[in-house]
Amino acid sequence: MPRPSVLNSVERKFILLVGDLVIVLASLNVLVNNAIDAKYILMGLKVVVFSFGIISYLVLAYILEFYNLEKVAKRRYVFTQSLYISAMYVFVVFIFLVIVYDVSFWRMPLLYFMILTPIEIGLWRLFFRNIFRIIPVTKNVLYIYDEYATNLVKEDTDVINGEEMKTFYKVKLTYPLEQVNYINKKLFMSAVDKIDVYIINMRSYDDIPSELEKVLLRAILLGREVVTFTSFYEDVYQALPIRSRNDSFYEILQLRNRKIRYLGRIFTFGVNFILSLFAGLVFILCIPFVWFGNLFFNRGPLFYSQKRVGLHGNEFSIYKFRSMVVDAEKAGAAMATTNDARITPFGRILRLFRIDELPQIISVIKGDMQFIGPRPERKVFVDQLNEMIPYYSARHLIKPGITGWAQVKYKYGENLEDSIRKLEYDLYYIKNKSITIDLRIIFKTVTTVLFSRGV
DSSP states (O other), X not given: OOOOOOOOHHHHHHHHHHHHHHHHHHHHHHIIIIIBOGGGOOHHHHHHHHHHHHHHHHHHHXXXXXXXXXXXXXXXXXXXXXXXXXXXXXXXXXXXXXXXXXXXXXXXXXXXXXXIHHHHHHHHHHHHHHHHHHSOOSEEEEEEEOGGGGGGHHHHHHHHHOSSSOOSEEEEEEEETTTOOOTTOHHHHHHHTTOOEEEEEOSOGGGOOHHHHHHHXXXXXXXXXXXXXXXXXXXXHSSOOTTOOSGGGGGGGSOSOGGGHHHHHHHHHHHHHHHHHHHHHHHHHHHHHHHHHHHHHSXXXXXXXXXXXXXXXXXXXXXXXXXXXXXXXXXXXXXXXXXXXXXXXXXXXXXXXXXXXXXXXXXXXXXXXXXXXXXOBOHHHHHHHHHHOTTGGGGGGSOOEEEOHHHXXXXXXXXXXXXXXXXXXXXXXXXXXXXXXXXHHHHHHHHHHHHTOOO
């Protein structure tokens, strides 16, 4: 008998969110109706406080990855993370009320709000974590592949099982179409009844045997997932598998959300305009300090420029504050690494706070770049990557950006292999480009800058 369906990650996140919001709403009710002095209570204040409280909680939760199920699954991490994020949230709400409304409070209800809210959220999340230690969360997978995928079975199953991140999928059975026929074997069919997800990786789906089609149709009718390897990869990793052996890659040429492309352009223009003003002001304010630091700790030119490949493969000049020694590439072009000896001590400070990136605002103003898009690469590396991956140049379909999906989803790129992995995220962004994903990138970039992680 097939086992009950396992809750997917979205469903588990939704349950976690509902529990959090119940606690947040209850705590805001205590704050508004008990902690604030009655003479300040007005309907407008109540609406604003509840709205601000919920929005500020959701923004903090998103930026600080409060709904990362991998972190929630760790017992030591879940409670401490809950305490400091929810403590930050109650403090933000408290400061907002003091600054905007200048209200006075009753001490004990205010302490209940500020102390009990983090504890309640922490205990709820600990309970949630323990519940899902009992309830199965990992989906059993039947991986079906053809002869073209035979040499990559180990690699593909590792991707499904998750090496770099927890996927909540586990390959229990494999079915090589070209070698054996298990469909008529009773033991195999008994094992299939315990499968939750069927992942298919083959060049032509017209070649699926009729017996297997019946099994897949039965699985669909029973509410099981039947997906292609590419769809699985895109959904779980939010990237496109560049090794895909089917025609899915060419879907990238049919960009989504075409019906709202004008709204997307208006949004992009607005983001570039607003962030150009803000980043431009910060850039101008930083110039004297960087110049002074260079004078003593990083002698040489204040700026450096490089040619990078941009829209439609055209080269343009990119500008940065110099963070490496003069003539850093006298031995030839080389990608920067995390502990690169060419980076000066002062340059490390600039890189830590992303100050070295500020002069790129010049390229945005000139129209060669935008704030969100694939990071521009140098032609020497683009040529090498084009040799390795014929469709690498597809990332030049849109203008390059200062920050992008690959930067917030993957570690710092130190070699060509990292560039290939980042390409998967760049292609995903190009295919799925939307206002929503741009907002996610902006929020993630804020996290990167504030906590010195990611890019």
